[in-house]
Amino acid sequence: MTDMTSTSTPADMTAKVETPFQSFRSEFFESKIATVALGLLGVIILLAVLAPWITPQNPYDLGQVDVMDGRLAPGSEAFAGYTMWLGSDGAGRDLYSAILYGLRISLTVGVASGVIALLIGMTIGLVAAYAGGRIEAIIMRIVDLQLSFPASLVALMLVAALGKGVDKIILALVVAQWAYYARTVRATALVERNKEYVEAAQCLGLSRARIVFRHILPNCMAPLIVVGTVQTASAISLEATLSFLGVGLPQTEPSLGVLIANGFEYMLSGRYWISIFPGLALLLTVVSINLVGDQLRDVLNPRMKK
C-alpha cells in the first residue's frame, strides 16, 4: 500500500515542484522553432520601438529625404553620407529607416485592433453566455452571420465606406474580427457551463454574474490568448493587404503595406528591393507571431496534454 502511493510518475513530481507558470514556460520552450520565433518577435518589436534612435533618417522629415537618393540599390551611399544597406525607395527614403518606421505603424494598428476587438468580442461573448436563452441565440446568430463572410471582405467594405486613416482602419479591423473572439469565449463558456464545478456553484446559490466572471471567464483566458495572437497576425497582414490595394493607410502613414505597394511599380523593371525588403519584414513579423500562437495553442490546450 505505502509502496504504491509513494511511487509517482516523473510527471507528477515535476508538477508538484513547478508553479503553473513555470511549467507553462518550460513546455513553451520545448519547441525550438517557437523559441526562435519568440526571440525574433522580441527583436522586431524592439526595432520598431527604438526606430527613431537607431535609424539614420526620419523618413517623414522631408528635410532629411533627398529625391536625388531615389531608387538606389542596397549598399549605396546616400547623399548625406551614410550607407543605405537596403537601398532606397522612389522618393529617396532610406529603406531600412522606412521599414522600421513602417513596422511601428503596422504593429500599432495590429495590436490596437487586436486588443480592442478582443475586449469587445469577449464582452459580447460573455454577455451571451451570461444571458443565455433568446439573447444568446440572437447574439450567436449575428456572430455566425458575420463569420460566414470573410474578414478581408468585411474590412474592405468598411474602409471603402469610411475612407483612409489609422483610426478608420483600426475600426474596420475591429468590426471584421470581434466575432472570432465572441465565438471563442462563448464556445469555451458553453463547455465550462456544463462542468460539474459550475453546477456545484449553482447549487451553492452563487449569483449568475459571479459564476460567469469568477468561474467561467478565467477558463476562457487560454483560448482567448491563442485566438488573440493569431488574429493580431491576421490583422497586421490584413492592414498590409488593404494598404497595398490603396484603400488602407494613406501615403502620409506609410505602413509596410504602403511601402510594398510603392515598390510594386518598380519591381517589373528589376528594382526588386523596394518591395522585397518591406515584404520580408512583414513576413517575418506575421510568421513569428503565428508560430508563437501555434505553440501557445499546443501548450495551453488542455486536450493536448497527456
Added chain:
Amino acid sequence: MTVFVIRRLLQALLVVFLMSLIVFFGVNVVGDPVYMLVSPDADQADIAAAIQRLGLDRPIWEQYLLFLKGAAQGDLGDSFIFGEPALQLILQHMPATMELAFTALFLSIAIGIPLGLYAGLYPDNPISKGIMATSILGFSLPTFWVGLMLIMLFAVELGWVPATGRGDLGSFLGIRSSLFTLDGLSHIFLPALNLALLKISLAIRLTRAGVREAMGQDYVKYARAKGLSTRRIIFVHVMKNIMIPVVTVMGLEFGSLIGFSVVTETIFAWPGMGKLLIDAILQLDRPVVVAYLMIMVLFFVLINLIVDILYSILDPRVRLQDQGS
C-alpha cells in the same frame, strides 16, 4: 427534407433583407455619400444638383425603399464612371472571377487533400513535417506578397508564364473560358495558384487532422480486425468520414476565394469583379460598390444554403435528425 430546405430558404431571405439594410445604411450613414459621390473640386451648385439627381435630399428611409424597389427589379443604380447599370457591369466581370476561383478551388483540393492524407497517415515522416511547415507558411504569408513573389519568380526571372492579364478565350459546350486555350491556361496558372495557396494549406490541415483523428477511432481498428485492405480502410472508411467536414469547409471557402480574388485580381490585373471593385472604390463609384456587395451577400447566402443541404445529404446523422423534427 423539403421542410428543411424551405426553412433554410426563408432564413436565407431574411439574411439577404437584413444585409441589404446594413449595406445601405452602412454606405449612406457611416460614410458620407456626398463626399463619396462628388469630386472634391465641384462647387456648391454641382453638389446640390448631384444631391438632387441621386435623391440624397429625401429622408433616409425613403432612399432605402427606393433602393429596395430598384434592387428587386435588378436595378442597383448606374456606374458613375461607366454610365452603365452597375449590376450589368458586375455580371460582365463575373465569369472571369468564377473561372479563377474554380481553378483555385480545384487546385486546393487536388493538391491539399493528397498532401494532408499523406501527412496524416505518416505524421512522423520528414516529408510530412515538411508539408506541415509549408502549410504554416501558407497560412502566414500575406496573399498579395506571395503574388508579387510568384510574378517575380515565374514571370520576371524565369519568364515561363505571363505576369498579368487574362489570356485568349476558348469555347467548349457553349462556355467561354480561358481554361480552354493554351494561352488562357498559361495566364490563369499564376493567379489561380496564388489564390489557392491559403486554401491548399487549409485543405492540408483539415485532411491531416481528420485522418489522424479517424485513424485512432475504434471503427478503423475494427475495419483492420475484419482483415480489410489498407487501401479500403483509407479510401472508404477514413475518407468517407473526413470528406464531410472537408467538403463543408471547402464549400464555405469558395465564397472566401471570391472575396480574396479582390487581392489576386488586382496584382495580376485579372479582369474580374474583384479588380472592378477596387477600381470602383478608388474612383468612388458607389453604385458599383453597393451592387458588388449585394451580389456577394446573395452569393454567400447561397453557398451556405448549398453547403447545408449537401451536408445533410452526406452525413446520415444529420439526415435522420431532420426526419425526426
Added chain:
Amino acid sequence: MTAVLEVSGLKTHFFTRGGVVKAVDGVDFSVARGEIMGLVGESGSGKSITGFSILGLIDPPGRIVEGAIRFNGEDIAQASQQRLAGLRGNRISMIFQDPMMTLNPVLRIDTQMIEAILAHEKVDRRTAWERSRDALGLVGIPSPEERLRAYPHQLSGGMRQRVAIATAFLNKPDLVIADEPTTALDVTIQAQIIYEAQKLTKHTGTAMVWITHDLAVVAGLADRISVMYAGRIVEQGDTDDVIDHPLHPYTVGLLGSVPSANKRGARLYQIEGMTPNMLALPDGCAFGPRCGMRTAACAAQPDVEDVAERRLRCFNPQGLAEARP
C-alpha cells in the same frame, strides 16, 4: 481436443516517453476448438492488449517483443501484415467493447458486413448480401433485410453488438476474440448477447477468448478462466474450480468483491490499494503491495506452477487443502 490457439511467453511492451510499459509480460494459455476461455482482469491488466496482440493489431509505440502465438500450429506473433490481414476477420475475428464506436458511422450495415466477406472470398455481392442477411437472422435480429439498409446510429446498442457478432461469425472463423462485448450494454441485453455468443460457438465449434473485468459474466459462460494481473496470468483453471476454490489471493479478492444476495448486509470486500502503475511495478510479485498474505518470499517474482490442476503464480496460495481433489 486440439488447441486452436496456443499463446506462450507472450510479451507486448509499449515504449513510451515515460519508460517501457510491460502491458503483457509473459502470458501463456491455449484454447481448444469449441472452448470458451475467459480472460479476466481489471482495466490496465493487459487483457485487451493480449487480445489485440493475437490479431497483430498493436500499434507503435507498442510491439510484441517476445513469445509465440501459434494459431492452428502456425506462429503468427511476428507474421507479416499481409498474412495477418488474410487471417483477420476470416479465421480470427474480434468483437469490440463499444458497439457505438466500432461500426463506421457513415457506412450502411450492408456495406460493412459485405466488405468483411469480400475481403477474404471471391463471391458476388448478391451472395455476400444473402450471407450477411442470414447471419443477422442467426443472432436474433428481426427483419434483417431492413436492418442491412440502416446506418449504425439507427440501431440500438444491443442491436449494433448483434451486428458485430454476426459480422465476426460471417466467415466461420476458428477463433473469436471478444473484448468486453457486453460492458457497454444494459444488463438485460448483456444476457441476450452472451446467450447468442454461446449458441454460436456451440453451433460452429469456434473457439473463443472472452475478455472481461466481470467474473460474474464469465462464470456462466466460459469453460476455463485465466485471471490477469499487471500483464501476467496469475491463476488459470476450470471455471468451476476457480470460482469455487480460488487459490490466488487476487482471485479471492475479485470474487469477494462481487456483490451477491447471500451476503446481504455483510460489508462488501474490497481489494486494498490501487491498480499498479505499469511504469513502476515492484520488483517482486506485482500484487504483493496489495496482498494480505504477503510474506518475505513475495519480494521475488513467483513462477508459474501447476497446483491442483491449476496454473498459479503465487507463493502463498489460499485454501489449498479444500481445492485439492
